[in-house]
Amino acid sequence: MTIPLSSSFSRKTCLVYTFVMVCDIFILVSPALAFSSAPLSQPWAVGKTTRLSSLEYQRGLNPAYLAWCSMSPIQSGTVLSATGHEQEVSKKKKRLPRAERKALERSKKGTDGRGEKKNISTNNPQKKKRYNLNSNHISELTLKSTADDVLKAIKRAQNLHDNHDILNIERFLLEEVDVSFAFGYRGSLLARLAVAALHLSNHELARKAIEERRLNHRSAMLPMESSGIIRGMLRVHNVTDAISMLNDELSLPFEGTPLDSPENKERLKHRALSIASIASRHFYEGEPNLSVTACQMLADMGPIVRESGLTAEEISMPWARIIKGAAECQSRIRSGSITIDSSDSKDPCNFV
Numbered sequence: 533m534t535i536p537l538s539s540s541f542s543r544k545t546c547l548v549y550t551f552v553m554v555c556d557i558f559i560l561v562s563p564a565l566a567f568s569s570a571p572l573s574q575p576w577a578v579g580k581t582t583r584l585s586s587l588e589y590q591r592g593l594n595p596a597y598l599a600w601c602s603m604s605p606i607q608s609g610t611v612l613s614a615t616g617h618e619q620e621v622s623k624k625k626k627r628l629p630r631a632e633r634k635a636l637e638r639s640k641k642g643t644d645g646r647g648e649k650k651n652i653s654t655n656n657p658q659k660k661k662r663y664n665l666n667s668n669h670i671s672e673l674t675l676k677s678t679a680d681d682v683l684k685a686i687k688r689a690q691n692l693h694d695n696h697d698i699l700n701i702e703r704f705l706l707e708e709v710d711v712s713f714a715f716g717y718r719g720s721l722l723a724r725l726a727v728a729a730l731h732l733s734n735h736e737l738a739r740k741a742i743e744e745r746r747l748n749h750r751s752a753m754l755p756m757e758s759s760g761i762i763r764g765m766l767r768v769h770n771v772t773d774a775i776s777m778l779n780d781e782l783s784l785p786f787e788g789t790p791l792d793s794p795e796n797k798e799r800l801k802h803r804a805l806s807i808a809s810i811a812s813r814h815f816y817e818g819e820p821n822l823s824v825t826a827c828q829m830l831a832d833m834g835p836i837v838r839e840s841g842l843t844a845e846e847i848s849m850p851w852a853r854i855i856k857g858a859a860e861c862q863s864r865i866r867s868g869s870i871t872i873d874s875s876d877s878k879d880p881c882n883f884v
Contacts, residue, residue, distance in 0.1 A: 663700045663701070667685060679720075685697060687724075690732070705718065705741070705744075719749025720754065723761060725737075755803070758806075759782065784833075807829050811826035812857045815861045816861070820865070
């Protein structure tokens with residue numbers, strides 16, 4: 533801009549032109565002042581950071597610099613700092629500290645800080661147990677299983693000699709459920725399990741089931757179940773435990789109790805049948821001493837059975853089997869295939 537050199541140039545006109553020149557100079561040098569490191573106390577000091585797309589005003593940004601920015605061809609998205617350096621806006625997330633990044637990497641890999649695999653069931657420390665069976669009809673035992681389901685599983689395992697299913701059923705009844713399972717039928721299921729375990733010659737499992745039944749279900753033990761366990765013990769030649777259970781669970785009724793009560797009648801009936809099993813089995817096995825002892829026990833029970841009112845039809849004693857076994861044992865003794873100690877024996881001369 534030039535000032536006209538004429539004689540008519542007045543003082544007032546000179547002042548106007550001078551003011552216009554100063555404004556032009558100020559507009560031209562304002563961008564340089566905006567990038568300078570002037571202290572923030574000065575009116576033209578630039579704020580910390582400004583985004584040109586929004587023209588944010590921070591810490592007294594120079595108005596002249598804002599006007600220049602609005603007219604300049606600088607692209608939106610550029611960040612200007614107080615030092616004058618330009619940086620592209622990062623589209624990524626804020627960088628996490630190193631400790632947090634490492635923890636995030638370990639969680640994604642599924643390992644702990646020592647490089648070991650984490651236990652997936654951390655929130656559930658007790659892993660759910662499964663009691664799978666080989667049966668297609670009842671493939672698994674759960675808390676929703678009924679007593680009938682367990683009974684069917686026991687029968688199938690016994691008939692098919694399935695040791696895997698017997699072990700899982702035993703774990704389910706002893707470890708998973710309590711005494712209230714199946715509305716009080718847990719004791720009956722344990723008795724049935726003991727019979728099946730004896731049938732498979734699993735004496736340890738049978739012993740556990742018998743002990744659990746005796747300790748927690750004694751008041752609910754049935755004479756029929758005890759008789760079945762005794763016969764199972766006799767099959768595996770466990771005579772000692774069989775006689776012990778006979779004297780414990782199938783003992784004679786207490787004195788003073790009515791013998792004609794249904795409970796005592798049931799007890800006497802199954803006691804007589806269990807003793808008959810002892811007599812007949814040992815006759816066939818060539819051990820007449822125990823058979824004679826069992827027959828003597830039956831003879832001692834005669835008056836009590838008559839007093840209770842039990843009839844022969846109600847008891848259904850296997851007399852024919854006992855007599856047949858005694859005759860076979862007598863013939864084997866005469867032929868010499870069986871030898872007995874006559875000095876200590878109280879056996880009669882003829883068993884029949």
